[in-house]
Amino acid sequence: MEDLNRLFFQRQQQFAPIVHPSRYLQAFYSAPHMKPPMCLQYAIWALACNGDSKYHAYHDVFYRRARQYADIDEMKGNGEHFITVAHAQTWCILATDEAKSMMFTRAAMSCARAVRLAAMMGLHHLDSPPDESSPTLAPPQDWAELEERRRVTTHLPATEAAFHSGEAMETCTIHDIFKGDHSYSSFAGSVVVCHLFNIILKHAHLPKEADNPENYEYGEYWKRHRDIDNTLSSAFMFLPESLRLPENYREPTAVNMNLNLHASIICLHHAALERIETHNLPESAKRISQDRLSAAAQEIVNIMKITSHLSPGTRTPLAALSLFSAASVYMYFCKENNTPASVDNLDFILSAMEAVGRTHSVTRSFLRQALLDIERNGVQNIVQLPRVTRLSLQLNTAISHNIPLLARTRMSRHSEAQPPMPGLPAGRTKSRGVPASSDHRSVPIKFGPPRRLKRTK
Template sequence: MPSPDEAVSDGYFNDLSQQLPDQPNQQQPPKSKRRGYVKELEARLAQVETLLNTHAGVEMPLNAIDQSVVTGDDLPDFGGIDPDQGRLMQEMRVGQSPPAADNSIPATRQPSMSETYDSQQPVFWEGDLKSPSWLTSLYFERVHPSAPILHRPRFLISMQNTSPFLRPRLSLQYAVWTLAASSHPKYEDMVDTLYRRARHYLERDEMSGVGEKMINLATVQAWQCIAAYEFKMMYFPRAWLSTGRTSRLALMMGLHRVDGPNIDVKQCLPPPKDWIEKEERRRLFWMSFAGDRYASIGTGWPMSIDETDICTDLPASDEAFDAGTPEPSISLKEALTPGGADSLSSFGSVGVISALFGRNLLHLHRNTPDQNDGDINGIFWKRHRQMDGIILSLLLGLPESLRLPLAVSDPKVVFMNMCIHTSVICLHQAAIFKVEKYQLPSKLATESKMRCLTAAAEISSLMKMSSHLDMAQANPFMAFSLYVAARVFVQYLKSRPRDDTARGSLHFLLSALQAMKKTNPLAESFIAQLDVDLEVAGLDELRSLRVRAARAAQAQAAETMQCPYEGQDGRRPTFGDSGLAQHSNPKTSRGGNHPSGGNFPPEIAELMAQPPQGNFKGIFPVRMNIASDTSTAHTSPQTLGSSDADMVDLGNSGVMGEFGDNGEFSVENNLLQ
């Protein structure tokens, strides 16, 4: 006797051999009632077939799962998926057309609509139906504050919609859940599976037809989330390609011309329905623009988006976007004029600083035929002074809403302020390099060294102001700013090793990176590079227990580790040691990256987690406090018996300095004498 599910299969009632035999002792139901029931089912099945043939592969809601066919054996192991196996492709039969109905005795029943879509979902939906909603809430709590590219009210409403055409695309859902799960230790076992599912749906859309299913905002948003996750996890080759996909899709859909004139170019998207959708396009473009700049400044590789092609205004305030209240916007050109920063929003400021990073990269890497770096009146030095003036004008013109400590609770504002000082360091480190190379007047190098040291001290001070915040909400690329500032202190301490204030600031930045790596693995790459800088500079005592305990493991790791990307030299691609920061690298006696790439055995990693020891002044170590139920993770500053004088750093102590005859820079701090 067939099961109830088989009773509704296509062709069952058309096959008389499958009908129940007449039972003389049982009263048969009225024929008219049964005949009408069959016709109703046939009509419904015809509608299903029509829908499948018309919208093959259309994404269905999560609650459209045929639970009768989802068994424990069919469900994937949610703890992880072997990348060498094709299980992920086999367990999702999305977009396949159903087999043709046969009037003969069916060997197997025809898949239902939900089966052909995505009948085999991750196991936590079977046992814990609240997990998807928890991951969505976690995304808006920890990831969204630093990258608000989704309209939260509309996204949450669409997630609850039962219509398959009104729900977010599965690729976007999985990308959102991937970033959310990576920000909390409770869901760390799910991250890899969610990440692979997200990429599978994105690649499926790309290979469907001629690629027409990619032409939507959700696909760009999903690739943006995937690129951010891959950079965060140090999947640098994948991250570079995912960033390129994001920026190219944004350009293809005309997101760089949201507020521009209507010109005769291919239009892939219809006009926005309302101001919210228009603002969402702006935010998505500027986030992809920022990702394009971040990827290039850490590698020195070319950027995809040309700033001169942009005709999209900077994003409005988060409050106006969430409420759907139209708000005037300004262009990037207007924001960089004197007084233009007064109208900047917190998210708009991130777009501005990303543009400055891009200009700085072009300044350093795109030489002109008539460029004469040895002439202080040449093109290079004219661009240098122009860039320096723009940065100073922006820094002085920031409104109070974009300054710390007033806006310390906004991770975008914290990140933007750090990036401004990071751009100062990168600009003037290159100037110092040119002065030394072409033997220009030492006054230029003296001024640039002072600017670098002051900017590094400001970054340390800003980090101290915001160290009480949840590091999971911070922009992953904030670790780059800490890394660049730490390198300045390493250079300074090579000539002034007894300066306790500089030691304290450097030690604090190292502690902040150690705390940040627990929710942002990208910080580990910078820590590994700083370890080499400290060793070459003769500052082994600042390398902390982390390196002293792992020194024996480094030699073993260098012999056994093989990089899948760079031949057999045991190195892995790094981020930040080239590009804008290439001139901030302390002079070393050997080339290459950290031999171990920052990966150590578990027993060594346990020693790394211990707080560093040292009798230094001005130390504010940051530690990660994780509750017993691992439900929250946040950082909090702790002082180790520091006096008021000990807490003074270069950022607020009125630093006085000078360069001696030997070219060494010395700092005089009256408060510490």
Template sequence: MEAEHPPLRHEGGDSHGQAGLLSCAQCRSRKLKCDRKRPICGRCVKQNETCSYPGLRQRALGRRKTVRDLEERIALSVDPGVPGLLRQPANQLIDLGIFEQLPSWDVIDQLTALYFQNIHAGAPTLHQATYTAALRLPPHMRPPMCLQYIVMASAAATSETYRHLSEPFYQRARVYAEADELKGPGETLTTVGHAQSWCLISAYECHVYAIFTRASTSLCRGVRIAQMLKLHQLDVQAPEPLPSALPPPRNWIEAEERRQTWWVVFLADRFLTSTTGWPSLVDERHIKTNLPSSEESFTAGIANDPPILLSNGLQELEQGRGAQLSPLAIRILAVNELLHALDHSANHSTASGTDDTQNGLYWRRHREIDTNLTTLTLLLPERLHLARNPRSLDAILIHICTNMATIQLHRTALALLRRGTPVNHLNNDTMIAQSEARLLPAAAGVLAVFRAAGDDGVGTAIRNPLLSFAAYMAASVFLEDCSRVSLVGPGGQDRSGRRRQSEESLDYLARILVFFGRSSSLVRANAFQLAADMKRSGYDASMMDKVLDQVGTLGGATSEIRVSGSKPMLFCPALTQTSTAGPAEGSTFGLQGASDSWGHGGGNLGFDAPFHGNSVAGPSGTGRGVALSMLQYGAPEGLFLQLGANPESFLL
């Protein structure tokens, strides 16, 4: 053990002779001049202190540095979240509101470029030139730290090189965003940058972890900040009683960035509401912000697009002016109609009573939504036709949303009509025929998206929560067609061709759900539900065995799939086996390099942006229940319905 006092070094010469040259210990400790009188110096006499003279000349060497001391100092200077990054000293960074050293400019630039290459198309909130330039401004003029970190985290999740930075950067983004909430009375929190940050944080939580509960609460913050900033009423004509906290925009780019931010928040709310079934946070009746301009205009900073409100968007399509609407604007219209169809299906009880007024209102709304979906399907601008642009993100999402809405709307109608619910002034058989005629083309439209993705893109597409459920919905339509349609129709009509086509389509969708369910809990849940439907209908009982084998391979047990009396939710991580360790080793928003015996391969089709990417980590296992059968009754409030039903309804 080391001595408490520093060691003494002996100088040459007689110790007694040298002692006379030394000052007393008291004067030496205070660095005062000593007259060196013996036995007591003059200063100690005045101060009435004990005077002592050392017997040896000494020189302090200081305490020896040990290996442990050096290790502790290094540990304090290294950021545990990011290997290779050192913390800056306690005060320079904290004064700027930064808690640790940022990555090198080379890393920041590469991640920022990756963000605009891979993520921006799905959530076009940031103006690339403006944001990139702002990173070089003085620290107090840069984008909020939470925004910088979630941009880099989202980009890192799409890169093999930087994936290890994704999780710590996401955590830092949350830390900074939550820290800003505690600063001041709200001026730090309520900025466009913070609305953008929470929206991107929500997207990351949804698609990287598949934790919809956390994603929803994060989005709530983004929606409320956007509303406090009056982003939903940027183009209102009459002045509002509560002014916005934002200063007037400095130029058109800044004004359009605010519009883009609002509509991305709107899209996120609609997608998450459609997925989970929770109530929407945004009432479209309050929106007085023009639909976003095209990406070309936004990038160039030139206002080429006419101002159009959400309420007038479908009218522009009906009147043949669809070219004036940007692809993002039409995507907004399609997602909005999907939510309308889901909400309308959830209100099916108004059509089952004896009140003719309610009954009439229900079917009138049914026809209105159906007309809107037809408009979106038939009057799309040529650049959004899936056949011409099979890899256009906007074209893909528009076709998925409109076809899913059509399936949901007419499946609910058929369930009501076959149950004998009357339709005012119309024949039930006529309505049944009309709805049946709309289902197969809608299912074929969903199938076309996956076929257009090709072998390289189907693995990426199927992991999108929205597209994953779309695959199940379309497969259930083909299964119902196979079960209901006989080989010989009225008058000896040969229906073998139609049935064979439905069987082939069902087989294609079932196989990709089973295969890609190995690495995604959401896909796996849809595969299990389809298997349960197929077994119940008597079409293919072996499908269930394939799914159960898959669960066993992943370490699950059959008992975990059996249904209990409770109703857990797939998107509630507390009720499933959840990984919180971040993205899995070697995982990405896309599935790279994987292929199966049917030739379904991985790749990157551009689905890896927020709200159209894959979930590659998060809940594992299949959960503790399965969704109610769409064949039994099709009117879920959300795409991922509450899981669970009566145990006797499943043939396990």
């Protein structure tokens, strides 16, 4: 138990540090009535075991126990036993563990539980005027407890040094950082990346009737596009010193932050290029987006080269998205020009995804999709990459290639949307009493005459 606690705070806490280490360990070694809830303990151990070479065999047992204890607490009394910050932390950690195991349906439900618990406790009003706050929880005993509650939402999290020491630190909202008025912590950087991906997803994949994408100068789509592009430039411009590269190339949080910022540029301009080509917009607009794509993909390659010595375990699942985004850029240019442009970079990206994918199932899924895109778009006919042939044989159809909508471009249109559950066709519901087949095909049911059963004593 002590070793798993150490592993959790040493590795898993790095990217989502929502549990205060010393406060948790103090409670862990306290009297039974003061210990953290069993669901939180088992959730921490399950995430620490996930992918660990020594403890992975225990992952499934710990994960199931965490969910069982959470359900037991939910059924006690009238709900007063599970309306706690510890239970919100439990569901956040379980959602992270499920997403890491590619159980995205469960992860979405666990995340929704965490968000609802946070709202019921009024954690989204911590930095609002007193008359808007919720009296569900007793006042925090000190600033560290207040900051631990804040790490679910509202103002951006403080630095890890301040959080661990309990020293009060003033923070800001997410919109203030793009103005350059405030610095922010590494954990806040993860929040910023999620915020940027969210606005790009809504902009590119949830079009509005009044977008007018055919009007490059005054269309609402292009106004939003330029606003988001300026926001991304501001994110790079006002990046805190602790997150800048190459100075902090040994810090996993800084590396992943920069990878994801460059990936957001690629996601934005891939969508822009699609509309430019669909509506025959000016060639100058196309060159601008192509230049942005080329520069962002090259930066991802450079970052991966200077950090190739780091352990693959320091990569987050979002790092797979950035690698796939860079690969999609080189595939696009190969197909666009019908020439082997930047072959070395594409080969390097695939090799990096192969290395990281040995311990990251999410990266293997992205790699599988990249190989399919290369094959279905005829890129392998333009660029003969032996690595593609070898990996295609290793990563057969047993490997899922379910990648998020944000990362999908025209290069991936050959792949239909994957169903949320294995064996259930996308867009259909499962018939009562009829088991879904594992290969997504309907199975005919044959009816014959009833067989006579032998009488048994």
